[in-house]
Amino acid sequence: MQFAVKLTARQQQILDLIQSAIARTGAPPTRAEIANELGFKSANAAEEHLQALARKGVIELVSGTSRGIRLKGDALRSLNETRHREGGQFSLSLPGMSQLALPLIGRVAAGSPILAQEHVDQTYYVENTLFQRQPDYLLKVRGMSMRDAGIMDGDLLAVQATKEARNGQIVVARLGDEVTVKRLKRNKLVIELHAENPDYPTIVVQPGEPFEIEGLAVGLIRNTMLM
Amino acid sequence: MQFAVKLTARQQQILDLIQSAIARTGAPPTRAEIANELGFKSANAAEEHLQALARKGVIELVSGTSRGIRLKGDALRSLNETRHREGGQFSLSLPGMSQLALPLIGRVAAGSPILAQEHVDQTYYVENTLFQRQPDYLLKVRGMSMRDAGIMDGDLLAVQATKEARNGQIVVARLGDEVTVKRLKRNKLVIELHAENPDYPTIVVQPGEPFEIEGLAVGLIRNTMLM
DNA sequence: TTAAAAACTGGTTAAAAATACAGGTACTGG
């Protein structure tokens, strides 16, 4: 029987981060990357955590090499389990794996969450580096309200499920029961959703009205070009 | 596997080395390490091999990151098989996907064939059922001449390399040295190439003029939507 | 047979990354 090495909560967090970085990118993180992900202002904080983990025998530090972090024993084993487990249905994140499973969302029923199972028509596999930010699903666009932004009826909008969006970005928004794709403009408290087609009105959301950003448009796929 | 990407013996050797480095150390090698292991006196030799592998879509190079080499497609799969054989417990089974290797063509130099090696920036893998007809390459669109068809500057047009196109379809055409994307209209002997933007003129090809259909637009990918 | 591509040498430069040092705060076991 081995020693159950006791890690502090923070150290466990660091270890998890290393494992997830390897699973995601195929290589261990740098000190700066760790610091960045956990919000440290100094890479030295990461360095000290790594040394603590090394002292406890969970990892090994290869001196003088970039990304020279090696998982040892249990930590390595649990990485492989993670790999196995995450190979499930939706986001398939394997070591350096460049494939992304994107469920195609057809019509969103009023009131129900976008990623509800019943909305999924099928799943496409694309490379995760295809888009600048990693999308979570494809949304089939209805109507021509974003025509002048080059988003046409039937296009598949690659959407990252996030509530964070900057001014001027194209978002998937929910207004009460309705889900819509528009360009976001924010002025202090007033939120405007602009169509990119003069035939469609701009929606002004007053404070207090039911409104939520469901996702950010990160890309687009058109598979209906033939006539 | 559908697409057997053809590697030179040396390139295969480099790829093997990358795989073995990952299996051994847990991280991809640096240029210097590759050069060292293979006896190159300059790291640049390794760099060039890596770029060749990236162009062929076997790996992906993450710019500005140390050890930023990611295996793609088959290369990754065979690494995992290795892991499986060596490590025991870890097995990887992906949903039976047929992947398509699509070279991304950036700028086409005047007079040279589209699929010339020097035009290939990188290779993306997508599912072959994503588009209705199977594309052969992605062409990066320049300019706004097809704006009203929803094809914007910077978009990646999925093109099937064929000379067969029906009236009204969007084609990649070559007029002498120039390669252009337009909508095809044929009237008896006169061929017209219509821009989808009133600011751009329609090109009328007289019989005898140098003209060729290089391919048919079967789909579109936009990966630059964020601001 | 000739031009292009592959496969290198050799060097440079800027950025990325490791790592050390000098602090500071908060908690924890004795």
Added chain:
DNA sequence: CCAGTACCTGTATTTTTAACCAGTTTTTAA
């Protein structure tokens, strides 16, 4: 209460690394 440890900022320095440029030789394919 006090030392030790965990946890962090901030700065600095050196090494590692990516990435570019200018060449040369060999191989390959029109």
